[in-house]
Amino acid sequence: MVIIEATDLVHSYEFEGSQNRSIDGVTLHIEQGEWLVILGRNGSGKTTFAKHINALLPVQGGELNVARLDARDPANIWEIRRHCGMVFQDPNNQFVSSVIEEDIAFGLENYDTPAGEIPARVERALAIVGMDGFEKKSPHMLSGGQKQRIAIAGVLAIDPQIILFDEATSMLDPEGRQEVLSTIHKLHAEEGKTIVMITHLVEEATLADRVAVFSQGKLLGVSSPREVLSNLDLLHNAGLTPPLPIRAYYDLQKEGVTLPCCPLTHQELVEALCPSK
Amino acid sequence: MNRLPTGMYLPGDSPIHRLDPRVKLLGLFISVTAIILVRPLIGYGVILAFLAFTVALSGLSIKIALNSVQRLSWFFLVIFMMNTFFYSPENAWFSWWIFTPSSAGLMQGVDVVLRVVFALVASNVITSSTAPMEITNALEALISPFKLVGIPAEQIAMILSIAIQFIPTFSEETEMIRKAQTARGARFDSKKLTEKAAAVLPLVVPIFLSAFKRADELSIAMEARGYRSASGRTRKKFAPLKVDDYFALLIVIAICILQILIR
Numbered sequence: 219m220v221i222i223e224a225t226d227l228v229h230s231y232e233f234e235g236s237q238n239r240s241i242d243g244v245t246l247h248i249e250q251g252e253w254l255v256i257l258g259r260n261g262s263g264k265t266t267f268a269k270h271i272n273a274l275l276p277v278q279g280g281e282l283n284v285a286r287l288d289a290r291d292p293a294n295i296w297e298i299r300r301h302c303g304m305v306f307q308d309p310n311n312q313f314v315s316s317v318i319e320e321d322i323a324f325g326l327e328n329y330d331t332p333a334g335e336i337p338a339r340v341e342r343a344l345a346i347v348g349m350d351g352f353e354k355k356s357p358h359m360l361s362g363g364q365k366q367r368i369a370i371a372g373v374l375a376i377d378p379q380i381i382l383f384d385e386a387t388s389m390l391d392p393e394g395r396q397e398v399l400s401t402i403h404k405l406h407a408e409e410g411k412t413i414v415m416i417t418h419l420v421e422e423a424t425l426a427d428r429v430a431v432f433s434q435g436k437l438l439g440v441s442s443p444r445e446v447l448s449n450l451d452l453l454h455n456a457g458l459t460p461p462l463p464i465r466a467y468y469d470l471q472k473e474g475v476t477l478p479c480c481p482l483t484h485q486e487l488v489e490a491l492c493p494s495k
Numbered sequence: 496m497n498r499l500p501t502g503m504y505l506p507g508d509s510p511i512h513r514l515d516p517r518v519k520l521l522g523l524f525i526s527v528t529a530i531i532l533v534r535p536l537i538g539y540g541v542i543l544a545f546l547a548f549t550v551a552l553s554g555l556s557i558k559i560a561l562n563s564v565q566r567l568s569w570f571f572l573v574i575f576m577m578n579t580f581f582y583s584p585e586n587a588w589f590s591w592w593i594f595t596p597s598s599a600g601l602m603q604g605v606d607v608v609l610r611v612v613f614a615l616v617a618s619n620v621i622t623s624s625t626a627p628m629e630i631t632n633a634l635e636a637l638i639s640p641f642k643l644v645g646i647p648a649e650q651i652a653m654i655l656s657i658a659i660q661f662i663p664t665f666s667e668e669t670e671m672i673r674k675a676q677t678a679r680g681a682r683f684d685s686k687k688l689t690e691k692a693a694a695v696l697p698l699v700v701p702i703f704l705s706a707f708k709r710a711d712e713l714s715i716a717m718e719a720r721g722y723r724s725a726s727g728r729t730r731k732k733f734a735p736l737k738v739d740d741y742f743a744l745l746i747v748i749a750i751c752i753l754q755i756l757i758r
Contacts, residue, residue, distance in 0.1 A: 272719050296721060304719040311712035316660040317504060320628035327729040328721035336729065354506040358663040372720065 221285055221380060221412050222248035222271055228279030229266055229435075240266045242435035243280070250379070253406045253413040255423040257446070258432035259457045264416045267432065268382045271414065273298040285379055300329060302380040303373030308389055309357070309365035318344075318368055319353040325376045343375040344368075346409065347401050363394025367401055374405070380412040381405060387422065399425065420461050423447060424482050431456045448480040463487035503663065505623050510739065511553035512624045516633035517733060518740040522747045523621045529751040530613045534758040539609060545750055546616050553624050560616050560623075567615070571608045578604035622659070631656035632731045650724070661709070665702065672701050 229241035240263045248254050258264040269275040271284055273295045282289040285301035303325075306312055315321040322340045331339070344350045347367040357365050366386055373381055383402065387395040403425065405411045415422065423429045423443050430440040433456040439446060446452060450468065453460050460468075463481040467490075470477060481487040506512075511519070526545075533542055550560045564571075581593070582600030589596070622630070635652035642648050673683060681694045 274715060274719060296723065299719060299721050304716075306712065306716055306719075308712065310664050311709050312716040313660055314657055314713070314717060315626075315628050316663070317506075317626045317628065320626060323628075323729075324717075324722075325720040328723070330727060330729050333729055333732060356503065356663070358503075358667075376721065 219250045220247045221250040221252075222246075222414070223283040224267075224270070224280065225282075226280035227267070227270060227277065227282055229263075229270065229275060230278060239435045241270070244432075244435075244437045246430060246437055246440060248412065248414065250412055251406075251410050252428065253402075253415070253426045255415045255417060255426035255429045255443075256432060257417060257420065257423050257429055257456070257458060259418055261434075262432040262456070263435035264432045265384055266435075268304065268384050268414065268416050271380070272302050272304045272382055274304075296329075300376060301378050302382065303376055303378040304382040304384060305366070305369050305373055305386045307385040309362065309369045312369045312372065313357050313365075316356045316358065317353075318349075318355050318357055321357065321368065322372045322375050325372055329376065339375050339377075340371075343371040346374055346404070347371045361394060362390045363397035366390060366394065366398045370398070370401055370405075374409075378411070380414065383413070383415045383417075385416055385418070387417070388419070418458075420447060420453070420458055424461065431458070433457065444480065444482055447482060503623065504626050505555065505559065506626075507554050507624065509552060509554040509624065511549065511620065513739070514743055515733065515736055515740045516625050516629040517636050518736065518744055519621050519625055520630065520633045520637060522743060523617055525744075525747045525751050526617045527614050529747070529754045530610050530617070532751070532754040532758065533610065533613075534754070538754055538757055541750060541753060542613055545746075546613060546620075549620055550616070553620050555620060555623055560619050562619055563615050564612050567611075571611070574611070575604035575608050578607060627656050627659045628731075630659070632733075636733060649728075657713070664709070665706070668705055669698060669702055672698055 224244055224246045227241050227244045227246075228239065230237045230239050232238075242263070244263075244267060246267075256264045256267065266275065270277060270282055270289065273284070273289055276292075277290045284298045287294040287298050287301070289295075289298060313321050314324050319337075319340050322343055323336050326336050326339055340353065341350065344352060347370050349364065349367050349371060352360075352364075352368070357368050360368065369386075370381070381402075387398050390398060399422070402413055402415065406413050413426075415426065417423070424447065426443055428440055429443050429446040431438045431446060431452055438456055439449070439452050447460055448464055448467075450460060459465070461482070463484055463486060466487055467477055467480045477490040478493075479486075479490065481490045514522075530542055533539055546560075550557065579600045580596050582603045583597045584590070584595040585597070586599065587595035587597045625633075631652040634655060635648050638646065638648045638651065673681075676694070676697055677683060681697060682690055683694050
């Protein structure tokens with residue numbers, strides 16, 4: 219079942235007297251329970267697209283339905299945001315309280331959740347992101363990865379069907395990035411959430427069910443990670459560099475070594491080079 | 496993080512932690528009034544004993560209670576010197592240029608500094624023993640009668656809560672910018688007041704820019720989490736005041752009345 223349905227979506231902004239299109243006729247359908255990565259360079263329009271899904275930007279042209287709600291209708295804005303949570307790049311700019319449980323309760327309070335229900339929902343959200351026991355702590359005492367997991371719990375407490383991650387790992391160190399990616403994997407696999415992940419890190423695209431490539435406001439292509447990431451022309455047109463295993467595959471091919479298949483991950487590359495292991 | 500941010504909440508289960516936040520906030524207001532009213536030496540003694548008792552009861556260390564006092568030592572020194580040298584030209588020890596140091600000025604300097612230190616300690620105890628959202632809710636409850644005359648109580652309380660939450664972020668950021676400026680030759684360690692002041696200026700612009708950027712990103716994040724306005728949100732219902740709450744309130748009121756009587 220399609221949960222996000224964008225048809226010929228357009229968004230323009232005025233810059234130095236002329237109209238520029240940050241989203242230019244994007245048609246993209248996302249299935250419920252799917253993990254979609256939106257890949258693109260800075261300024262490719264991927265964040266603008268995500269902000270439309272969360273109803274943070276009004277639809278200027280085209281159609282957009284999120285969780286069967288028409289995003290063009292201003293009356294649906296708050297219901298769309300209840301169904302679709304969003305995690306941003308810098309966790310420090312997402313906290314409204316210096317006590318974790320209060321911060322996670324923020325979204326629930328905005329939707330006038332009965333006060334008696336709030337503690338249990340906060341506890342559950344923290345347990346899902348593996349941060350139980352941190353209720354009374356301050357987010358400022360945590361590592362980058364832990365802070366981002368708290369930000370995810372803040373969104374998760376509202377129990378949205380869709381979670382958007384807008385470059386949510388780009389400010390983290392490798393360990394923090396891994397923590398957040400594992401959490402996203404858990405939300406997708408165990409909680410059945412629809413994940414839309416905005417990133418410019420091509421390696422992260424390997425985790426998804428499908429990858430959509432944006433460039434200059436246009437959707438250049440959408441397919442499986444293997445098809446997208448091994449399509450050098452597509453990545454080149456989007457100004458992206460393929461992941462190391464794919465670069466190695468093509469470099470080896472130039473040197474006359476042909477591997478049985480194009481490896482997507484480091485592990486696949488090792489297996490392709492040493493099939494006996 | 497090098498130092499504990501001023502007024503940061505430290506969870507605990509002390510009698511002060513357990514008091515109703517409305518009582519704590521009202522108690523702080525009355526205590527500060529008593530501190531303003533203090534006159535004779537015995538008055539200072541009463542306030543000092545009260546604060547020492549409160550700090551001990553809260554389970555907070557003296558270091559935490561005096562946290563912001565240490566940071567403001569320069570401010571206190573300036574206030575003290577200004578009072579000593581400019582307060583009273585009568586009975587001055589000597590007179591030189593615009594300076595007229597006197598015993599009355601010295602006493603006034605000590606008086607002003609002590610009052611501010613007392614008020615800071617009292618507020619430190621409250622902010623360190625009360626969760627920010629509890630302070631917000633208590634403030635909202637206390638100022639809610641003013642809604643009748645158009646004062647947006649919920650918005651004021653929300654602004655206060657966010658301001659408290661951003662203190663550690665800005666303190667870390669200031670430290671980071673300070674280090675970056677030091678690496679580029681700024682001299683914050685200079686003993687000269689003029690150099691010190693000149694070095695602070697380049698800190699102000701990036702901190703302001705960052706504050707605006709953060710405010711913008713936070714407002715988007717709040718909207719994304721369903722924030723419309725402070726009204727229409729789940730309201731915390733306060734439990735009725737307990738005996739301890741009434742007792743605490745009575746003590747601070749008694750101290751305030753005592754300060755009026757012994758003036």
